[in-house]
Amino acid sequence: MQDWNEKYLTFKQKKTPAKNKAITSQSTGSGNAHPTPQQKPVDLELKNNLQTIQEILGDNGDLVVRNFRMYGLYDAAIVFFFPLIDEEQIHEHVLKPLMNIPSAPLTIPTQLSDLPNFIWNITVHIARGSTTSDLNTLPISLVEGNVILFIDGVGQALTFNLRKNEHRSIEAPQTELTIRGSREGFIENLEANISLIRYRLQTPDFRVQTCPLGTRSRSQVALCYIEGIANPALIKKVMKRLSAIHTDSIIDAGYIEQFIEDQPLSPFPQVQSTERPDKSTAALLEGRAIILVDGSPFSLIVPALFNQFFQTIDDYTERFIVGSLIRLIRLVALIFSLFFPALYVSIISFNPELLPTEFAVALSGGRAGVPLPALLEVLVMEVFMEVLREATIRLPQMIGGALSIVGVLVIGQAAVAAGLASPTTVVVVALTTIGSFATPSYSTALALRMLRFPLIVLAGCFGLYGVMIGTLVIINHLLFLESFGVPYMTPYVPFKTTDMKDSVIRAPLWWMKQRPSFLNSPNSTRLAHQLPKAFSDLIFKDRGDEYE
């Protein structure tokens, strides 16, 4: 295996389509897992080898060294970390065949140097593994879940990958629920996640490039894309950014996101993270790339644009008219959650004349006993709401639901009764909070939730003018932002007619003939047939046949 930098360099030079470098290709991988400055040959003496390994790994309770006599002829030992390894398989596929004294001893090679080949070819039945003569790589393959076989008198060590894949079963995603769509979500295990995508995408063009990342954690990071659909320039860019990560640990996909995003100072996410394999697959088919990290149930989709963050898989699985309407409603909710409290503050403290007179009177009647100015009143209530929301995430699930209802009802009611807040304020704050839940992307909803506060302050100081200035700041920022070189507000600005079919509305699937043009896919057409004819046939001719 190479590291990301080497991968990037080879990808850059590569002109012809690459051969499949799936995760299973580890069996053919022969190089260094972790480039070390000097190689240290495997000693001929078994004892010395074991000693060196134990010196490097120190005193470990879970390191197993098992000495045995191979074929009843040679001294050998296997070394492994038992928590990482499936011991059943060691017994069955390593120890049993190796310790078996063959009935026809003549088949066993007499030359010691022939032994590794013999073991691979005849004895062990394990798909993944390698032979190495470099002692320095062995500690790393040990911690990666390999079993190492030393044979006395042989200057090579054999590694067998018998990693035990313990993971939770595949469940419905926790954060992105859908009505109509698959119920599967990613889990922590990388192989399982890749299999979830692979079985949705049965094309030989699907590519998975894996490499460990993080000098200490050595988490497996997989970059997935579809050859021929994803633009090679994009893949190159992603690889370059991945290769530039120099850290000791990648605990979650979120770590990668922060290393590769374009503008770390922006509140808006420039990488989409999702728990849904179907969403990831759809992104791959649009020509995007996704990044999976071992140990994280999230995949990262790049590039990610503002447009994506209020779309869900439901929009596509539902029929297009309804899908478009729901998407519009979601957009309204998004705008609502950002502006509603700020507009409320500015209207009641600066421009009450915008309201109908009766309503303005009722409103000020409600505010009669409130000691705080509107700005502080809304600000305090919003902060309460955020505290409540944060608390309900941390609470155990059994009481979380109960507390949120109790919290909203009781605190809201009590605040009004005690004269701390006006009833309208409570309504505004509640609507804003509900509105922010309608945004499917958690990280965008978070950004908007936080941007609400400066807007409220601006509204309290400068009224509608302040809200406008705040809005201009936010929109300008969005227009300046880029995700992997793609302007963040595409397809609105720069305006792309073909991409507008999948924006605030969702055009019928048979109308969206092109993949998103801003991704510059080498193969940009996704529908084969000429649309208007096929559609009219579908509607008029075929339907007619049934009744004839």
Place this chain on the structure above:
Amino acid sequence: MNNNRPITTFQFMAVIISTIIGVGILVFPRYMVEYGGNSAPLMSILAIFAALIGCWFTASVCRKYPNETLFVFSRRLLGRGMADFSTIIIFLFFLNSTSSNMRQFGEVCITVLFKRTPIEILMLILLILVGLSVRRNIVKFTYIHVFYLPFILISVIIILMLSLKKIDGLNLLPILGNNFTLSSFSKGVFLSASLYQGTFILILLVPLMRKPKQAVKAANAALFFSGIFYTIIVIVSLGMFGMNEIELLIYPTLELARSASFGTGLLERLDAIFIVVWVISVFTTIFTNYYLAVYALRELIRIKDQRLISSFLLPFIFVLSLLPQNFFQVYDVALVTSVIGLIFLTVYPFLLWVVDLIRNKGGLSHEK
């Protein structure tokens, strides 16, 4: 987008239109009526053609050098000294234009929105917003204009539509005005034409245009569109208020918004909302002027750091905008400088155009 000429013709037009529609919307009908009475609509139509001259020369001379900005090729055409001198004038003009727009905006704010808030703070907020935006490159600059243009147009169009039913046709007659004099008429045309200096921004856009050949046509179309837009505003406010009343109103367009209402229901007065949306159009106009000033200074002292210059100019613009003593002085200064600007921005491109023509005839080749 991997090409290095990303600006489409549509975006090019959008920048020009949103630049032209700016602070002027509010006072424009009053100016026109003050100079020409009932001939205001006619004046503003003629003004479009007066403005077209400068625009045409600028665009056609830029089209001949589609890979460089005017600042660069003017050095080759006129020589370094001459070109730098003109760049200084351009810089000073747009610096002044930025601060003047800023001050006019502040004056509107304190008369309409915030009667007791100090004007400095209102202006400073907008100035910082613009100053931060100017730090970005021209493509991003274009995106901003394109994004905001629909909001500017739609808000004004809604106000105009709501006012249409209150127009009295008699207010518009006679078309030539009651006491027509050529001097005041031409003065009005000049003044109105000076609104359109924003078209000068095309010198920065042409080098990035996908089809620079269309620059002339697109610039003229954009100017014409915004000219018609202004004319409609004049017609509607004249038709609604009549010339005598307009002269009494400081901001006739705002009064249009004030008298428009959405039925009798939810929104009883639209003027506050109108002013707020108008902030966008002021922002885009000031943005262009600031950008041109920064760019001109950048070309003048030949450094690449736009961020530095943007921050460096900010206090100067702020102080400059605070110099006029009062409201009336603001508008007087604005009138004088904008007419000077109009003359310069017409004559200078014309000069370049002529020099280019002579040099071309003389056989000196340049890259096409």
